Amino acid sequence: MxxxxxxxHRFMRTSSWLMPTLGIVGLLMIASGTYWALWQAPAEKxxxxxxxxxxxxxxAAWLSMGGYIAMAAAGFxxxxxxxxxxxxxxxxxxxxxxxxxxxxxxxxxxxxKPTWGTWWEWDGRMTxxxxxxxxxxxxxxxxxxxxxxxxxxxxxAILALVGTVNIPVIRFSVDWWNTLxxxxxxxxxxxxxMEWDFLGPLLWNAVGFSLLFxxxxxxxxxxxxxxxxxxxxxLKLVTG
Amino acid sequence: xxxxxxxxxxxxxxVRETWAxxxxxxxxxxxxxxxxxxxxxxxxxxxxxxxxxxRRAGALSAAPEGISNSDLLGLIAPGLLWFLIxxxxxxxxxxxxxxxxxxxxxxxxxxxxxxxxxxxFIKVIAVWSLVALPALVMxxxxxxxLGLSPLDSLMSLPAFLxxxxxxxxxxxxxxxxxxxxxRSGLLIAVIVLPFYAPAVIFGAGAVAPLxxxxxxxxxxxxxxxAATLMSAAIGPVAAAQALKLSAxx
Numbered sequence: 001m002x003x004x005x006x007x008x009h010r011f012m013r014t015s016s017w018l019m020p021t022l023g024i025v026g027l028l029m030i031a032s033g034t035y036w037a038l039w040q041a042p043a044e045k046x047x048x049x050x051x052x053x054x055x056x057x058x059x060a061a062w063l064s065m066g067g068y069i070a071m072a073a074a075g076f077x078x079x080x081x082x083x084x085x086x087x088x089x090x091x092x093x094x095x096x097x098x099x100x101x102x103x104x105x106x107x108x109x110x111x112x113k114p115t116w117g118t119w120w121e122w123d124g125r126m127t128x129x130x131x132x133x134x135x136x137x138x139x140x141x142x143x144x145x146x147x148x149x150x151x152x153x154x155x156x157a158i159l160a161l162v163g164t165v166n167i168p169v170i171r172f173s174v175d176w177w178n179t180l181x182x183x184x185x186x187x188x189x190x191x192x193x194m195e196w197d198f199l200g201p202l203l204w205n206a207v208g209f210s211l212l213f214x215x216x217x218x219x220x221x222x223x224x225x226x227x228x229x230x231x232x233x234x235l236k237l238v239t240g
Numbered sequence: 241x242x243x244x245x246x247x248x249x250x251x252x253x254x255v256r257e258t259w260a261x262x263x264x265x266x267x268x269x270x271x272x273x274x275x276x277x278x279x280x281x282x283x284x285x286x287x288x289x290x291x292x293x294x295r296r297a298g299a300l301s302a303a304p305e306g307i308s309n310s311d312l313l314g315l316i317a318p319g320l321l322w323f324l325i326x327x328x329x330x331x332x333x334x335x336x337x338x339x340x341x342x343x344x345x346x347x348x349x350x351x352x353x354x355x356x357x358x359x360x361f362i363k364v365i366a367v368w369s370l371v372a373l374p375a376l377v378m379x380x381x382x383x384x385x386l387g388l389s390p391l392d393s394l395m396s397l398p399a400f401l402x403x404x405x406x407x408x409x410x411x412x413x414x415x416x417x418x419x420x421x422x423r424s425g426l427l428i429a430v431i432v433l434p435f436y437a438p439a440v441i442f443g444a445g446a447v448a449p450l451x452x453x454x455x456x457x458x459x460x461x462x463x464x465x466a467a468t469l470m471s472a473a474i475g476p477v478a479a480a481q482a483l484k485l486s487a488x489x
Contacts, residue, residue, distance in 0.1 A: 131434040138431040145421045154485040155417045159431060161480045162413060165470070166434065 006237030008225055011085055019218040026211030027093070033205035041201050053111045055201055059209040064132060066166055067213065072164045075157030085221070087153040090160065091143065092220035096138035105129060118235040125181035128170040134165045190222060246353050247362055247379040254336075254366035261335060269375045274372045275324045276382035280313060314387030318396060318447040323383065325372065325400065327437055329407035332371045336363055336412065337419040337483060346487045356480035363410040364476065371407040371430045388450075396447040398460055403443035406468040409475030418481035420486050438467040 037055035044051035074090035077083055106128065109119045120126065126224055146152035194202070290312055337360075340346040349359045376397060383393035414432035418424035445460035 008262060009314075127437070131437055134430070134434045138434065141427055141430050142417060145418065145424070145427050147420075151486065155482060158478055158482050158485070159413075159417055161475060163434070165474070 012222065012225060015218045015222055019215055019222065022211045022218065023215035026213075026215055028213060029204060029208030033201055033208050037201040037205060041197055044198070047115050050111060050114045051198075053107050054198070055205045057104060057107040057111060058202055059206040060100045061105060061129070062206055063209055063213050064097060064101035064129065065102060065170060067093050068132060068209075069134070070098060071168060072160040075160040078153055079161075081154050085225075087149075087157070088221050088224045090153075090156065092217045093225060094136055094143070094156075096216050096220070097149065098140065099132060100209075100213070101129065101133040101136060101189050105133060122184050123181050128166060132166055132170060135166060141164070164201070167205070186229045192195060205234075241351055242244070247358065250349075250354065250359060251363050251366045254363045255370050257339065258336075258367055258370050260334075261339070263412045268371045269381075271328055271331070273382045273385065275327070276385040278321065279320055279386060283313070285315075286377065289304045311383070314389075314392075315451045316386040317383060317386035317452060318392075319384055319444050321379065321388075321396075322403065322440055322444055322447075324382070325404050326373075326407050326440065327376070328371065328375065329404065329411045330365060330432070331425060333408065333411040334368055334413040334428060336414070336415045337456075340474075341419045341483075341486060346483060350484070350487055354407060355383075356385045356483055357476045360412060360416065360479035360483065361472075363475040364408050364479070367406060368408040372408065376400050376404060378419055384430050392450045394448055396455060397462060399443050399446040399456060402461075402464050402468045403439045406439035406471040407436055408466075409471035413432075413475050416482035416486075418484075419483065435471070439464060439471070442467055454474075 033055065037052055039054075041052070045047050065236050073092040074086045074093065077086035078090065105126075108129075112121070113119050139159055142159055143156045146155060177210045262359070337346070340349070352359075354465065378388035378391040379397065380388075381399065410432045411428065412434070413426035417431060418427045423426055442460045442464035443466075446457050446464050448460075449455060449457050467479060
């Protein structure tokens with residue numbers, strides 16, 4: 001299916017209906033999930049209402065890592081098969097992944113103040129997510145420093161692949177360094193330890209945010225493809 | 241040409257090139273010493289403030305005059321040295337592959353008998369041995385500036401040797417990726433600093449017990465060695481891929 005979509009024309013045709021669908025369904029799910037999370041879900045026993053920030057924090061955290069993995073996979077696809085669209089995807093994901101990582105860090109910080117009594121602590125999970133953010137920033141900086149699209153694609157794909165060493169560190173940081181951040185409570189051995197009252201809206205929001213992420217990636221990808229087409233047209237006009 | 245001869249020639253060429261490029265043995269050492277000399281100036285007041293806090297809290301009441309500001313500076317000295325060495329690796333790696341790309345030596349390497357992974361490995365080791373090794377041997381000097389006893393500096397040497405190798409291997413990846421970029425110093429720093437984290441964390445952990453006079457933390461030292469080995473395994477391969485791709489144009 002991926003190789004079928006590698007054709008830019010087919011991609012533009014498919015994404016022309018897929019993109020708005022993802023956007024509309026995603027926004028509807030986030031709106032309903034937010035109502036569920038803020039008004040329907042009970043207040044947490046110990047943290048009260050402040051725990052509700054989890055319904056943004058956790059999906060953002062998942063997407064920050066999922067985005068990076070997708071970006072590295074796109075880079076790998078580009079390196080091996082040289083599908084131009086793979087690089088378009090990687091380029092589109094980078095700023096969005098960075099944004100979701102920033103949201104994750106910011107909401108975590110806001111959540112940390114009332115519950116842990118500090119905005120920031122150099123705990124294993126927080127530090128490794130901060131480094132994930134810096135990886136995204138380095139990726140974007142490297143791309144923008146290159147003078148051709150081709151060399152930007154090459155260098156950034158290698159950097160993204162090397163950077164995947166950080167992903168397991170983030171995933172297992174709460175188990176390796178039992179410092180401050182709570183251990184995994186959803187994706188773990190023996191199933192989620194979270195109550196359904198919280199798990200329901202959390203998963204609902206996670207799907208909603210993922211669809212929104214997909215919508216934004218497709219939006220950026222389509223703009224990129226259009227930009228390239230415009231450039232090709234311009235060149236054609238100039239050279240005749 | 242046998243592989244060993246080729247490897248030796250490459251090593252010598254890189255050393256000469258780095259030396260001629262102005263990054264002799266003394267420059268990185270001076271950089272570290274100069275950096276170390278600035279730290280007491282920026283942190284001196286804060287260190288004095290910490291000492292005052294301790295005195296007020298009664299923590300130092302037993303010997304209020306016995307503990308000096310430089311003792312407190314010595315507590316954070318190993319961490320500061322890690323910081324300075326990490327920065328020294330970043331500024332010296334900028335040109336390691338760039339000059340090869342510009343003067344065509346990179347194409348020679350690709351046609352030569354050595355695989356590019358080995359080329360990247362040897363070049364990084366060459367720069368490390370010219371830049372980091374002499375600076376580390378002289379570490380007691382900047383250590384002294386920061387209130388670290390020469391004996392402690394020497395005892396922490398294994399950790400610094402391992403950690404600096406990890407810095408240079410990761411730094412080599414950044415340098416190879418940005419070989420075609422002019423003025424790539426800041427870019428290399430932004431790219432590779434996240435990769436320095438494991439070596440810094442375990443390295444600082446390994447030398448931390450020195451302050452209380454209980455030798456190196458061997459567990460942290462082993463984790464540091466693992467982090468260094470990982471950088472040695474991944475770094476040259478990634479750098480070689482980056483060099484191959486930038487040589488393709």
